[in-house]
Amino acid sequence: MTREEAEAVLAQAGERPDGAFPLLDCAIACAIHDYPFRDADGVRILADHAAQRLKERAAQESPDEALTEALAGDLRLNGDLLNYDHPANTDVIDVAERRRGLSAVLVIFYLDAARRAGLSAAPVDFPGHVLLRVETPEGPVALDPFSQGRLVLPSELTRRALLAGLTPHVADRLDLLMAPVSERQALIRLQNILFNRALHAGDYESAERSALRRALLDPxxxxxxxxxxxxxxxxxxxxxxxxxxxxxxxxxxxxxxxxxxxxxxxxxxx
Known part of the structure; x- marks a missing residue:
């Protein structure tokens, strides 16, 4: 796929409603838009395995446990604590190969698998971190894809919110802390991360590309x-x-x- 072809994929997706947004295809197009002519088969193979493992586990386990065990346990997807700022952690093709990355990329695999397995999940644009909201029979819970998909308790959400600078009045509002966003917005957040990193590094060509991807995704x-x-x-x-x-x-x-x-x-x- 060329850079121009990637832009065409993103432009077409930008015109689609949120309910029909092709998250995985767009994540691949974003990665190739930065570095063209790469093979994305590894991403699709990993996504297929994730969906299959999740379907098998969801038949016997709760939705949150099935997601954690399938994605973090079986497929070893986890955050990269040792090399947090490495460029590969923000590229879905590299993350599929390394099984390590930022939560903004890892959550893409969780969301794609959940949709294909018939589970209800949505990204949460949490301060400084993307979380996953999962609907369970007991109510919604939050998972952290960066930390082996572990469950984040309400008290931990509040603590993280306070550390991120939110006021106590807001940090105590679980309905705000766990408010879902669209998959489109989750991918746009990833482009924002790339934009800010590129600006900090003085790489203005990369900054332009990430900003252009945001414009195409949300016209x-x-x-x-x-x-x-x-x-x-x-x-x-x-x-x-x-x-x-x-x-x-x-x-x-x-x-x-x-x-x-x-x-x-x-x-x-x-």
Whole structure:
């Protein structure tokens, strides 16, 4: 798959409703968009094994136990504690090979397997960490894909929320801490991680690509185009930056703020 073909996959997915969002296909397209022409068969094979193991376990175990044992136990998917900032931890193709990664990538395999096994699960955009909300007969529970899929008790959720800087009033609200988001938003969060890492490293080409992927995945959101513009400006691609700002302006960015940046770039071109 080329970079252009990956963009086409993401653009088509961006037009689909959340209920029909092809998470695994989009995660693969995002990875190939960064580094094209790679073989993604390992991702699909791992996803197939995960779904099959989960179906077998779900017939005898509770939904949360089945997910933990199938994904973390049988398939050894876990967080990479020793090399947390390694680029491979944010790439679904590398994670499938290494069986190690960030929770934002690991949760993709959990969600794909849960859907195919008929279980109800959703990502939780928790501060600093992506968790998995699983519906059980006793009520919803939270699993941590980074920590061998273990159950996160309500007291631990509150403690983590306080450490992340949330106020005690919010940190005590389990309905807020466990509020599900769409699978689209979970993949967009991964692109945000990549964008911030690339900016920190001064890799503005990678930053532009991750921002562009966010724009394709959520075509109604103007904010990714602002990041595309910023990354292009850092590269000296002022015409491309102005085009991105115009897209943001069309989608809802306040006109005054956008026009000020456009005028500044026009001055640089003259």
């Amino acid at each position: 109604e959101d103007h904010r990714p185009w602002l990041d595309v513009a910023a990354a292009r400006e850092k590269q000296g691609a002022l015409t491309g930056a102005m085009h991105a700002l115009s897209r943001a302006r069309t989608l809802g960015e306040p006109l005054v703020a956008c026009d000020v940046r456009l005028d500044r770039m026009r001055l640089q071109l003259n």
